[in-house]
Amino acid sequence: MQHRRWTLLAALALALTGVFALAAPQPARALTTEKATARPNEDGGSGVIGGMDTRLTWEGTVEDGEEVTSVTLTLPEGASFDHSTTRITALEGLSRMDVTGTATPSGSSITVTFDQTVPAGSLLRLEITNMQFPAAGGGVVVSGSYQTGDGSHELADSEPIATIANTPLQSIVNWLDQQPWVQAWNSNQFLGMFLRPQLLVTSFASLAPGWILCLGIVVAAYPFAIALGLLFAMLKISKWRVLRAIAIVYINILRGTPLFLQIYIMFFGLPMVGINIDNNLLGIIVMAINSSAYLAEIFRAGIQSIPQGQYEAASSLGMNYVQTMFSVILPQTVRRVIPTVTSDFITAFKDTSLLSSVGVMELMMFSKNLTTVTGNITPYVAAGIFYLIVTLPLIKVVGTIEENIARSERGGGPRPRPRRRAEVADGAAERMKEAEAAEGASVSAAVAGVSALLASPNARAKEASDVC
Amino acid sequence: MKLSSRIAGGLVVACALAVSISGCSGGGQTGTQASTDSSADTAAYTLVEDGKLIVASDLANAPLDFVEEGTSDPQGFEVDLINAVADELGLECEYLPAMKFDTILPLIEQGGRADVGVSNITITDERSEQVDFTDSYMDSNQGLVTLTSAGDVTEESLNTEGTRIAVQAGTTGASWVEESLPNAEVVSLDDPVVAITGVQSGLYQAAVADLPVMQYLCSNSFTDCKVAIEIPTGEQYGIAVNKDNPGLTEAINGALATLEENGTISELEVKWFGTEL
Numbered sequence: 176m177q178h179r180r181w182t183l184l185a186a187l188a189l190a191l192t193g194v195f196a197l198a199a200p201q202p203a204r205a206l207t208t209e210k211a212t213a214r215p216n217e218d219g220g221s222g223v224i225g226g227m228d229t230r231l232t233w234e235g236t237v238e239d240g241e242e243v244t245s246v247t248l249t250l251p252e253g254a255s256f257d258h259s260t261t262r263i264t265a266l267e268g269l270s271r272m273d274v275t276g277t278a279t280p281s282g283s284s285i286t287v288t289f290d291q292t293v294p295a296g297s298l299l300r301l302e303i304t305n306m307q308f309p310a311a312g313g314g315v316v317v318s319g320s321y322q323t324g325d326g327s328h329e330l331a332d333s334e335p336i337a338t339i340a341n342t343p344l345q346s347i348v349n350w351l352d353q354q355p356w357v358q359a360w361n362s363n364q365f366l367g368m369f370l371r372p373q374l375l376v377t378s379f380a381s382l383a384p385g386w387i388l389c390l391g392i393v394v395a396a397y398p399f400a401i402a403l404g405l406l407f408a409m410l411k412i413s414k415w416r417v418l419r420a421i422a423i424v425y426i427n428i429l430r431g432t433p434l435f436l437q438i439y440i441m442f443f444g445l446p447m448v449g450i451n452i453d454n455n456l457l458g459i460i461v462m463a464i465n466s467s468a469y470l471a472e473i474f475r476a477g478i479q480s481i482p483q484g485q486y487e488a489a490s491s492l493g494m495n496y497v498q499t500m501f502s503v504i505l506p507q508t509v510r511r512v513i514p515t516v517t518s519d520f521i522t523a524f525k526d527t528s529l530l531s532s533v534g535v536m537e538l539m540m541f542s543k544n545l546t547t548v549t550g551n552i553t554p555y556v557a558a559g560i561f562y563l564i565v566t567l568p569l570i571k572v573v574g575t576i577e578e579n580i581a582r583s584e585r586g587g588g589p590r591p592r593p594r595r596r597a598e599v600a601d602g603a604a605e606r607m608k609e610a611e612a613a614e615g616a617s618v619s620a621a622v623a624g625v626s627a628l629l630a631s632p633n634a635r636a637k638e639a640s641d642v643c
Numbered sequence: 644m645k646l647s648s649r650i651a652g653g654l655v656v657a658c659a660l661a662v663s664i665s666g667c668s669g670g671g672q673t674g675t676q677a678s679t680d681s682s683a684d685t686a687a688y689t690l691v692e693d694g695k696l697i698v699a700s701d702l703a704n705a706p707l708d709f710v711e712e713g714t715s716d717p718q719g720f721e722v723d724l725i726n727a728v729a730d731e732l733g734l735e736c737e738y739l740p741a742m743k744f745d746t747i748l749p750l751i752e753q754g755g756r757a758d759v760g761v762s763n764i765t766i767t768d769e770r771s772e773q774v775d776f777t778d779s780y781m782d783s784n785q786g787l788v789t790l791t792s793a794g795d796v797t798e799e800s801l802n803t804e805g806t807r808i809a810v811q812a813g814t815t816g817a818s819w820v821e822e823s824l825p826n827a828e829v830v831s832l833d834d835p836v837v838a839i840t841g842v843q844s845g846l847y848q849a850a851v852a853d854l855p856v857m858q859y860l861c862s863n864s865f866t867d868c869k870v871a872i873e874i875p876t877g878e879q880y881g882i883a884v885n886k887d888n889p890g891l892t893e894a895i896n897g898a899l900a901t902l903e904e905n906g907t908i909s910e911l912e913v914k915w916f917g918t919e920l
Contacts, residue, residue, distance in 0.1 A: 210823070212822040212823055213822070214818060214821070214822055215821055215822070221821065221825070230768075230769070232822065260768045262767070262768055264876070264877040264878075265877070266875045266876075266877040268875070269784045269854070269873055269875050269877075270782070270877075271782040271877040271879070298875055300876070300877065302767075302768070304767075304768035304769060305768070337825075364753070368749070368753065442846065443840060443841070443844045443846070444844075446844040446845045446846055447844050447845075451845070532832070532833060532837075533832075533841075533846075534807075534809070534830040534831075534832060534841070534846070534847075540831070543745070543812055543831060544812070544831055546745060546746075546749075547745040547812045547813035547817070547831060550748055550749050550752065550773055551749070552749065
């Protein structure tokens with residue numbers, strides 16, 4: 176493709192020289208600069224930072240009828256090629272030619288002398304590793320010269336390479352690089368591989384957006400998951416066989432297949448049937464659907480753990496099924512399922528990591544990219560710490576809630592002060608008034624009282640065993 | 644921590660010694676190999692498991708290294724090649740389960756689980772700081788794949804905001820995109836098959852990976868995709884070996900030279916690529 180472009184350009188140039196034959200002709204170039212690029216060396220970023228080791232790749236084509244014996248690349252003052260290594264590749268079309276050579280750095284320029292002449296028509300690539308751009312940053316133009324059989328010629332300037340000056344974060348890393356304790360720490364293979372201080376610093380900075388996205392996805396997905404889960408829980412305990420069947424199929428398929436598979440189907444399948452949804456949004460949808468199946472089972476178990484006597488009590492108060500559900504059963508269910516739902520939230524939060532396999536830029540994706548660039552496992556450890564920041568407090572919350580629930584189920588915990596009989600009667604009158612004023616809120620309390628009256632010893636035993 | 648790691652290090656050294664001693668006393672095979680190779684020090688290498696050459700690969704780059712549908716055996720050009728190398732060295736070749744490409748070099752660098760990494764790994768100066776490479780056994784280039792229906796694309800038309808280009812994480816293809824198409828968004832995936840699947844389903848505009856792999860995938864499995872741009876990089880594949888094990892690098896270089904000489908490598912090239920390279 177490139178070659179075609181260049182022949183086109185060459186043809187154009189020929190035509191132009193034909194038109195302006197009398198004008199001074201351009202000096203013919205035997206070696207044309209194709210491009211010069213630099214490898215991003217910002218830890219966890221995509222910038223090219225000056226004053227730090229990186230790799231310069233320069234490409235040029237040797238024009239017809241010319242042979243090149245050496246190339247000198249020159250960078251602006253402040254660049255350095257000391258300690259660099261150079262890899263020479265010469266290609267004819269796609270096939271590699273045997274070209275070797277030696278590179279001699281001198282200040283901000285480097286001269287590569289070839290052992291064999293680079294023949295006409297070939298693409299020459301020089302990859303110079305561990306060189307440094309000027310520390311000040313800015314657009315860096317690669318210029319230089321080359322030697323052919325008939326002497327030295329100027330090389331055309333490359334397109335400028337965008338570089339930046341050092342960042343504060345990078346300065347910290349460079350400072351850490353110098354510390355003897357850091358070197359001692361890293362010399363231990365395990366610590367150096369999993370807990371390299373320099374990488375922990377850069378990881379924390381560059382993983383943060385991924386962490387925010389993870390949290391965003393799961394927080395956005397969860398309300399939908401709860402609503403969907405509740406819906407399917409209701410369907411599953413429905414009287415109608417068809418609704419039950421729908422719920423069972425939905426819940427069992429989603430709980431019975433790996434989330435990984437569901438992600439693949441949604442991310443690769445939907446676009447194939449012509450539905451294109453933003454990746455992050457799709458991530459939210461997948462997480463919501465997946466969690467909803469687990470939540471449906473949790474809610475169903477929670478609802479069914481409420482003793483039958485309460486339904487009877489509610490209907491004795493003249494409530495219909497919907498009223499019973501929303502003002503008697505569900506409020507009690509919520510309290511019972513909070514620990515399990517929180518555990519499921521923790522699982523869902525960790526499961527967002529699977530979205531990295533389809534290119535959602537979440538925490539694991541960032542760490543994978545960093546690990547790739549650095550060949551070190553530390554970014555994954557940093558990601559683990561990010562996960563813990565969310566999960567540890569939640570685990571603590573679950574523990575506390577479970578303890579409180581267990582205590583109140585045992586009959587411990589705060590209870591009303593003992594009152595005299597007359598006070599109780601007054602209280603009952605008051606309660607009647609409240610019930611008239613705000614029906615929904617106090618009805619459940621009243622029902623609980625009635626159910627206690629109705630419940631036989633058997634039902635009580637069942638209540639104890641049904642607690643989820 | 645430090646103390647225990649030293650003890651562990653001591654253990655490793657002890658094991659290595661034991662392996663090399665038993666390797667020597669095991670005798671015959673290593674001895675003959677060394678004599679054909681005309682350098683006596685080639686036998687001085689350590690192996691994770693005695694008598695076995697354990698290979699790490701991603702097994703996701705047909706026709707170089709892959710697992711055919713319906714089988715569990717790794718196969719491909721590189722698989723045949725490393726088996727031939729192991730034969731030359733009198734060792735039995737054993738593949739670890741497929742792993743992600745970007746974990747292979749750290750694994751080899753760390754040592755202790757695999758002897759060599761063979762997964763169309765391009766020799767670069769950065770990687771040479773982590774591991775040793777054997778001599779190259781194959782030249783390669785990069786290929787950029789789009790949908791056949793996408794029409795002509797150029798580097799310029801892809802180097803725009805909002806263009807998503809899939810690559811295999813940690814590959815030279817990935818760094819080519821980062822460097823040459825800085826405006827496009829690089830999406831790092833686990834293997835080229837996932838990348839090209841994403842192109843097929845319209846998730847990404849293009850995918851970049853090693854040219855032989857892309858050509859194979861486009862002509863065999865993903866017939867609605869095409870190699871739109873052949874990127875001349877002239878890179879060379881090498882076998883990755885732990886830096887503390889230069890003897891093994893030497894020995895494999897010797898075996899590769901023998902295989903090149905007796906025509907085995909050309910045979911394998913014809914078998915897998917249909918032509919000598």
